[in-house]
Amino acid sequence: MHGIGAGERSARRIFLIDAAILVTIVVLVHLAFVAKDGQPPYPAWAVWLNWSAAAITVLGGVTARWLPDAAVRVMAGLATLAYGLTLVTFPIAVPPEGIDRIPWVLSASGPAAAAALVAGGRRLAWATVIAGVAAGLGFRAAYGGLDLTGVVNDLQALLTGAVICVLGGHILSVARGLDAAAATMTAEVERDSAARGRLAARTRAAALVHDEVLATLNLAASTLPIPRELLAEQARQASSMVSELVGEQSHEPALLRMALADEARRHGAAFQARVDSTPEVAAVSQDALIGAARQALRNSRLHAPGSTLAVRLQVAGAAITVEIADDGPGFDPAAIGDDRLGIRQSIRARMERVPGGRAEIDSAPGRGTTVRLSCAAEPERELDSSGDRDSLRHGLTAITVVYVLVQTAFAVMVSVAVPGSWPINAALLTTALVAAEVLRRSPTRVPSPRRTGAAIALAFGGLIAGVLSLPFSYGAMWFVVAFAFVFLALALRHRVRAALICGAATVTLLIGAGIVVGAAPGEIVQVTSRLVVLIALGSALFVVVERMQRRIEVLHRETVAAAERQSWTRAARSELTERVADLGRTVVPLLERIADGREITVGERREYAAWEGELRDGLRAGALAREPLVSVVAAARDRGVDVVLLDDSTGSLPEHLADDILVWMAESIADARDRAVGRLLPPGRETCASVTVDGRHVEFGLSAPDTGVAQGAVSSFHGE
Amino acid sequence: MSARVAVVDDHQLVAIAVQNLIQAADGLEFARYATSVTDLVRPMRDADLVVLDLSLRDGTDPGSNVQRIRDWGADVLVLTSGEDPFLVRAASRAEVLGIMRKSAPQEVLVAALQAAARHELVPTTEWASALDTDPLLDGAPLSAREREVLGLYASGLGARDVAERLFISENTVNDHLRRIRSVYHRLGRPAGTKVELYQRGIEDGFVPAPRRD
Numbered sequence: 001m002h003g004i005g006a007g008e009r010s011a012r013r014i015f016l017i018d019a020a021i022l023v024t025i026v027v028l029v030h031l032a033f034v035a036k037d038g039q040p041p042y043p044a045w046a047v048w049l050n051w052s053a054a055a056i057t058v059l060g061g062v063t064a065r066w067l068p069d070a071a072v073r074v075m076a077g078l079a080t081l082a083y084g085l086t087l088v089t090f091p092i093a094v095p096p097e098g099i100d101r102i103p104w105v106l107s108a109s110g111p112a113a114a115a116a117l118v119a120g121g122r123r124l125a126w127a128t129v130i131a132g133v134a135a136g137l138g139f140r141a142a143y144g145g146l147d148l149t150g151v152v153n154d155l156q157a158l159l160t161g162a163v164i165c166v167l168g169g170h171i172l173s174v175a176r177g178l179d180a181a182a183a184t185m186t187a188e189v190e191r192d193s194a195a196r197g198r199l200a201a202r203t204r205a206a207a208l209v210h211d212e213v214l215a216t217l218n219l220a221a222s223t224l225p226i227p228r229e230l231l232a233e234q235a236r237q238a239s240s241m242v243s244e245l246v247g248e249q250s251h252e253p254a255l256l257r258m259a260l261a262d263e264a265r266r267h268g269a270a271f272q273a274r275v276d277s278t279p280e281v282a283a284v285s286q287d288a289l290i291g292a293a294r295q296a297l298r299n300s301r302l303h304a305p306g307s308t309l310a311v312r313l314q315v316a317g318a319a320i321t322v323e324i325a326d327d328g329p330g331f332d333p334a335a336i337g338d339d340r341l342g343i344r345q346s347i348r349a350r351m352e353r354v355p356g357g358r359a360e361i362d363s364a365p366g367r368g369t370t371v372r373l374s375c376a377a378e379p380e381r382e383l384d385s386s387g388d389r390d391s392l393r394h395g396l397t398a399i400t401v402v403y404v405l406v407q408t409a410f411a412v413m414v415s416v417a418v419p420g421s422w423p424i425n426a427a428l429l430t431t432a433l434v435a436a437e438v439l440r441r442s443p444t445r446v447p448s449p450r451r452t453g454a455a456i457a458l459a460f461g462g463l464i465a466g467v468l469s470l471p472f473s474y475g476a477m478w479f480v481v482a483f484a485f486v487f488l489a490l491a492l493r494h495r496v497r498a499a500l501i502c503g504a505a506t507v508t509l510l511i512g513a514g515i516v517v518g519a520a521p522g523e524i525v526q527v528t529s530r531l532v533v534l535i536a537l538g539s540a541l542f543v544v545v546e547r548m549q550r551r552i553e554v555l556h557r558e559t560v561a562a563a564e565r566q567s568w569t570r571a572a573r574s575e576l577t578e579r580v581a582d583l584g585r586t587v588v589p590l591l592e593r594i595a596d597g598r599e600i601t602v603g604e605r606r607e608y609a610a611w612e613g614e615l616r617d618g619l620r621a622g623a624l625a626r627e628p629l630v631s632v633v634a635a636a637r638d639r640g641v642d643v644v645l646l647d648d649s650t651g652s653l654p655e656h657l658a659d660d661i662l663v664w665m666a667e668s669i670a671d672a673r674d675r676a677v678g679r680l681l682p683p684g685r686e687t688c689a690s691v692t693v694d695g696r697h698v699e700f701g702l703s704a705p706d707t708g709v710a711q712g713a714v715s716s717f718h719g720e
Numbered sequence: 721m722s723a724r725v726a727v728v729d730d731h732q733l734v735a736i737a738v739q740n741l742i743q744a745a746d747g748l749e750f751a752r753y754a755t756s757v758t759d760l761v762r763p764m765r766d767a768d769l770v771v772l773d774l775s776l777r778d779g780t781d782p783g784s785n786v787q788r789i790r791d792w793g794a795d796v797l798v799l800t801s802g803e804d805p806f807l808v809r810a811a812s813r814a815e816v817l818g819i820m821r822k823s824a825p826q827e828v829l830v831a832a833l834q835a836a837a838r839h840e841l842v843p844t845t846e847w848a849s850a851l852d853t854d855p856l857l858d859g860a861p862l863s864a865r866e867r868e869v870l871g872l873y874a875s876g877l878g879a880r881d882v883a884e885r886l887f888i889s890e891n892t893v894n895d896h897l898r899r900i901r902s903v904y905h906r907l908g909r910p911a912g913t914k915v916e917l918y919q920r921g922i923e924d925g926f927v928p929a930p931r932r933d
Contacts, residue, residue, distance in 0.1 A: 211775055214801035215731045218823045224737045234733050612823055620805070642825050644845055644876065648853040674825075677845055677876025682853050685871065692876030697885065 004069055005179020007548065011171050012072055012118045013064040014544055018164075019079060019114035020061020022533060023054050026108045029529045033104070036522035040100075046086075046093035050105075053082030057111055076118035080128060083112035087135040094143055101145025104526075107136025107154040110533065113161045114168065122169035129161030148417045149475030155406045156481045156530055160537070162402060163488065166395030167541050174548050212238040213587055214615055220594050221609035228597055235594035242588055259290050260313050260322060267297040269309035269324070274316075285354040285375045289322055292347045292359060296324040296371040299347075304328020304369065318376050325370040330363045347371060400440070403485060407432055410478035418476055424469045431462035432482040439489045446494040455490065456502055459483040463506060467513045474526045480510065484531040491538030492545075503535035587611060610637040622647025623658055624665070624678055632666040636676060643669065644677045652683035661689045661700055668693050723837035724751035726767035726794070728760050728785075730777045734822065738771055738799075745830045748837055757785045761792040769837050774800035774807050774819070782807055786814035797836040800846065808850035812904055818842025819850075843897045848873035851904055860903050869896040 004012075060067075060075030067075065090106060109132025116124040136154035140146035216238045219226055257273055264271035293311065300309055307328035314321045351357035356376035363369035411429040415422035435458035442451050466479045483506070491499035507528050514524035590611055594600075600608075614634065617625045624645045633643050653661070665678045668691045677692045689700035725742050727735045727750075735753040742748045751767040754760035756778050760770065770789045774782055782798065789796050798811045798819045808819050817836045820829060821844070832842045851857060852874040862870075865886070872882045879897070883890040 211777075211801050212731075215734055215822070218801060219731075219733050219737060221823070222737055223826070224740045226733055226737055226740075230733055230736070234731065609823070616801075616821075616823070642823075642828075644821075646845070646849045646874070648849055648874070650853070675876070679849065679875050681871070681875075690875040692881075695878070695881050697872070697875065697877055697881065 005176070005182060007175035007178040007182070007551070008172065009069055009072075011175040011544065012069075012076075013067075014540075015114045015118045015168055015172075016057075016064040016072055016076055017061040018537070018540060019076070019111045019118075020058045020064075021536070022114060023057040023061075023079075023111035025529060025533055026105055026111060027054050029525055030103070030105045032522045032525045036520060039103075041095050042093050043095075046089065049082065049089065050086055053079065053086055053112075056082055057115055060115070073119055076115040077120070079115040080112050080119050080124065083109070083115075083128065084131065087131055090135065090139060091142075099143055101147075101150060102136070102139045102143050104150070104153050106139060107132045107157045109133070109157055109161045110164055110537075113164045117164065117168045117172065121172065122165060125161075125165040125168065129158060129165060132161065133158040147475070148413050149473065151413065152410055152475050152478050152481075155409065156478075159399070159402060159406060159481075159485070160530065160534060162395075162399050163534075163537065166392065166399055167492070167545075169395065170392040171541065171544055171548065174545075178548060178551060212241055213591070214612060216591060216594065217587070217608045217612035217615065220600060221605050221612055223605070228599070232595050232597035235591045239588055239591035239595060242584055242591070256286050256289065256320070257313060259286075260293060260311055263290065263294050263297060264309075264311040267294075267301055267309060269297060269300075269311050271311045271313075273313040275313065285320075285357065288350045288354045288357060289320070289373055289375060292350045292371075292373050293322050293324055295347050295350075296373075299371075300324065300326040300328060300369060303331070307368070320375055322373040323370060324373075325368065327368040330365050330367045330369050332365060333361050333363055347373075351375065400436075403436070403482075404433060407478070407482045410482070414470070414476055414478055418471060421470060424465065428462050428466050428479040428482070431458050431465075432479060432486065435459050435462070435483070435486045436489065439486065439493065442493070447490075452490065452495055452498055455486055456498065459486045459502065460505070463509060467509065472514055472517045472519045472527070473523060477510075477527050480506070480527060481530050481534070484534045487531075488534045488538035491535060491542050494542070496539050496542050499535055499538060503531060506531060587615070606638045606640065609640075610634050613637045613643055617645050620647065621645035623649065623653055623680060624662070626658075626662060629662045629666045629669070629678070632670050633676075633678075636669050636672050641669075641672045642675045643672070646677070646679040648682045649680035649688065650683060653680055653688060657688065664700055665689065665691050668698060722747045722749040723768045724749050724766060725769045725771060725833065725837065726751045726760060727753045727771045728755070728757055728776070728789075729753075729771075729773040729799070730755045731773075734773070734799075741826065741830055742833065745834060747834055756780070757788050761788055765793045767794050769833070770794045770796050771833070772796050772798050772816075774798050774811060782811035783814045786811055786816050790815050795836060795839060797832065797842060805850040805853060808846060809854050809856075812847060812851060812901075813907065815905065819844055819847040821846055841894070841897060841901065843873055843879070843901075845874060845876045851900065854904075856907050857904065860907060862900060862903055866896050866900055869893055870900055873897070 056075065057079040060072070060079055063075075064072055087106065090102070109129045112128045112132065113125045116128040133154050136157065137146070137151070140150050140154070216231075216234050219231055219234065257275065261271045261273070263269075297309065297311070300307065304326045305328075307326040309324070309326050312321075312323040312325070314323070347361070348359045351359040351373055354375050356374075358372075358374050360372040360374075361369070362372065407429055411425040415425045435455045438451055438455045438458070439447055442448070447455070462479060463483055466477065470476045470479075484503070487499045487502045487506075490496075490502070510528050510531075511524055514527070519527075590608065593604075594608075614625075614630075617630075617633070624647050629645075633645065636643050661680070669676045669678060672693045674694050675692075676694070679690050679692075681688055681690060687699040691698050691700075725748050727738050729735050729738070732753070732755075739750045739753065742750045752760070756776060757772070757780060772782075772785060772789065776785065786796050786798070796814075796816045798808075798816050799822050800808065800819060801822050811819060817839070818832060818841060820832050820842065824832075824844075832844075835842050848870055852870050868886065869882055872885060873879075877885070879890050879893045883893045886893070
């Protein structure tokens, strides 16, 4: 048997305890009857079987907290089995001289239903309840007792059992969902923290490398007397650090884009990426994409030498597409035999092995070849622990229908049995149905105080009228259970306290009425016991549902938090990757030159200064690190101008203004002699950019793009 | 008497370069070189000013490094190679006289060292820009004039230029800068959850660079 989660385990234990409590109540009521009326001479084995059914259930309930999962189920299974055996063997247990009526406990399937829920789930529970009511009615017909009290008893037992099956089944499914969600969460959190750890380490490494490279270039550009061997050594160290980090990153599975760019470069293909999200790609999908792309590139190089090759990566939402296109001679894909391992094995088969993976080959003689690889990113995992809502709804509908039918049947039966009572029975039936409807129609899950009050008033009005006008007997007082269901509904809808108070008041009312009319104690117990059971059951189930609901909410919050962290991680990772890859391409040759230890010329010094500035811009210049500004700034640095570019706009700069600003800033910096600071201002300032060249300060336009200011409008003024 | 200047940097070459600068400058005297703050503060205080590298390789954070040097009894001038605004802010929240870029022209560096040796503030473009964009400063009790000064400073102007533009004296500009600095210190650690999260992300090492495009 596979292991179960904590939620399901606790739900099962609670049901087994419920079964024990219910069976105890049943036994006590039964004993009260036996004490009053005596008992037909059932054979010893039958008595023993009955008692052991009760004993097993009680034992299971008492020890449930400490029993292992399997033992809980075995106990529950035994209890269910014992009840089933009692039903099946009843005909043989009937004494030869016959009995007046079958014992009412025969159809008291509630405890067994709860046990069956634990042992075999909802179906077994329903089977138990139906078996109980069928056996009750059938045996009544065969052996006696098919009268008002008997039928009322069996049908109320059916209703109680139905409540246990529907709500208990729902709780079990919620518990299972909760466990699954908790497991997913744990995995999520683990993965998340692993990714965080890796990223943090990587970020620190990148920062170090950056620092190292900047320091080296800065020193190489400086005119200060620095021992040349030391500088060469420093350059070697920086160079090897960059190479190591770039190399390490190529093994990072999440870097599909990098890997594809790398493949493209190796095969002399242009690379283009259009990525609108950074989805989590399963390592296996990623490997397949890269491997298939590599094979496609090789094929193109082999069969279309000299053609122009291009690799395009497109990520739209969760869909990832990689296109490898050449403008070579092309071929007829239909004419390719199965023996062409390149396409079949390495491209198609590879892609088809991954979830949502596909490879299409689009080619025709003279039209070039395009290989299109696609796969889906890992679906986002969602937390669903709401359980099987549909089955709950259907179950509750079924209960409602059975409730209405059963109570109507009772009203009719009692009207027949007690002559002249039909008006009061009709009134009671109407009152019970209206009270139930008042609660059912509540727009909120917790009925409003007014609605609750109305339902309670109706129920008590009915109870008092019924007690005053109908004889004090279990059968005639069918309405007690009818109203008890109204209180049960209250308990299930957050009004536990109201339900308990109503239950207590009703019990008091009934006992008082019983004493006044001089009813036998057994009769009073019988009339009140099912009411007590229903309300206790409702309250207990409510508590369980509440607790689970709270856990679900907590889990939901945690999932959201985890998702946030994850997206943060992804964003940071792609930033970093690009930056380090840039470093590998651009500065390593420079560092190697410094590492030679030759005399640094003035031109080289300036070149290093320019590179140092550009690297700094990579950190801080943001949207300003674009042409035409970049080359103007490089030229200025080459002249020895200290240029600082700062993007403080946090991405707020309207795209249409960006080009104008770059041109405008480039014009100013082109004339700089000593020092230039170009800055995109934070959002919400009067202007959106400024440039300060040799102490002369100029600001650009108005920040609001919708003020109708013509493009390129410049309000400039001088600082001096 | 000339001020004794110590250098904390994990690149020996940087220390050598700064040592050259110090020895050539009036009023400054090279005291010592250490690769970490721990090494620096182990002996009795033998420097009046410490030139501190913003990002040391030993993983220590700028804020606590500055604090330890202040406790040791010396002033701090921070040197940075890249203007990572997050680290600059972290250092600025501690008590530094200024934050200088290593690649600044030599005469600017020397002037900054001399000012710091006189216990004067060294407000720089990088420092002002990092503060000017700090979301924490949004709710800070700064006057409109102070924000204006900070904004202009962040755009690359010096105290004299700012004074001329705003028709105030250079002394007033410096007063404003001093007050901005002390308000920034007092901000301390943030309390708002959103900001806190942001902060934590930064401290965990996820330093997001400004996005391109």
